[in-house]
Amino acid sequence: MRQDGRLSRMLHVLIHMGRHEGAMTSEVIAQMLDANPVVIRRTMAGLRDEGYVSSVKGHGGGWTLARPLEELTLLDIYRAVGEPSIFAVGPAYDMPGCPIEQAVNGTLKEVFTEAEELLRKRFSGVTLADVARAFPRTGDQGGGQRCAP
Amino acid sequence: MRQDGRLSRMLHVLIHMGRHEGAMTSEVIAQMLDANPVVIRRTMAGLRDEGYVSSVKGHGGGWTLARPLEELTLLDIYRAVGEPSIFAVGPAYDMPGCPIEQAVNGTLKEVFTEAEELLRKRFSGVTLADVARAFPRTGDQGGGQRCAP
DNA sequence: CATCATGCTACTTATGATGTTGCGAAACTG
């Protein structure tokens, strides 16, 4: 199944913003992610609604962090990008009548709920500043194809 | 994001087969699940390849369990239906060059790996017989819309 | 041989993330 890349993208962007003076335009961000400016705006809109970033129109405008990376957790961002269902497998429909199906879905739900709670706990314990510190120790300043910090 | 219902469906079917005398045809199974016979065959083929069920062509043929429910775990079935990626979120692409992206993906991967290990452990500890015993205590024999056991 | 059922291939449909285009609104520049 195809995966939702919005969480990963937004984390990436936000950390770049944390090390960036001034606003970043959707255009610049899109080039960094090899993505589309409109898609960036679309996703960033969710973060703005939650108060994590702010946007400014017009010349010199763009996106800026509304709070430091230390005060943003993975859980915050996960929720802001729409809190997509974490799991790619699950019941196809919701418990019509068959008791066997109810038992199956109940069992699956138990297991997935436990895993989701674990994920949320981990997500809530990691700030973007933590991630930013977790750089691989390659020494270089990020001279990759794109994305020069 | 749309979820993969194959695991849930197959668990449902297998437990029915465990309480059923003789073979079940794809047609009957499809009616039970309100699904399509061809889709059933498609998914059951994976289970057959793993030796969990067997199929017989022709008159009186159909699908039968190749081993008792006690010897089938959720993990077995999960793998047999193609072992789809459990998670609906994840990195959209694989670590091109930017160290920040690598840090993000590395962190996410850690968390997801831990959750996946938990899921696999739980899956491996539950047999289909366990699920079959977990019937809701409604007392009725399953007189739902479809799926009379 | 007729019927039933799986096996398989190719095609269509449905859904959701993503990409694209166009136009409007706001803010800065000269």
Next chain:
DNA sequence: CAGTTTCGCAACATCATAAGTAGCATGATG
């Protein structure tokens, strides 16, 4: 004020995948 920049938004197009559909071949039963 005119022009440029940049977000905001809506209406599409694209793409991948699960699911549905149709047709024909194969094998088993009677």
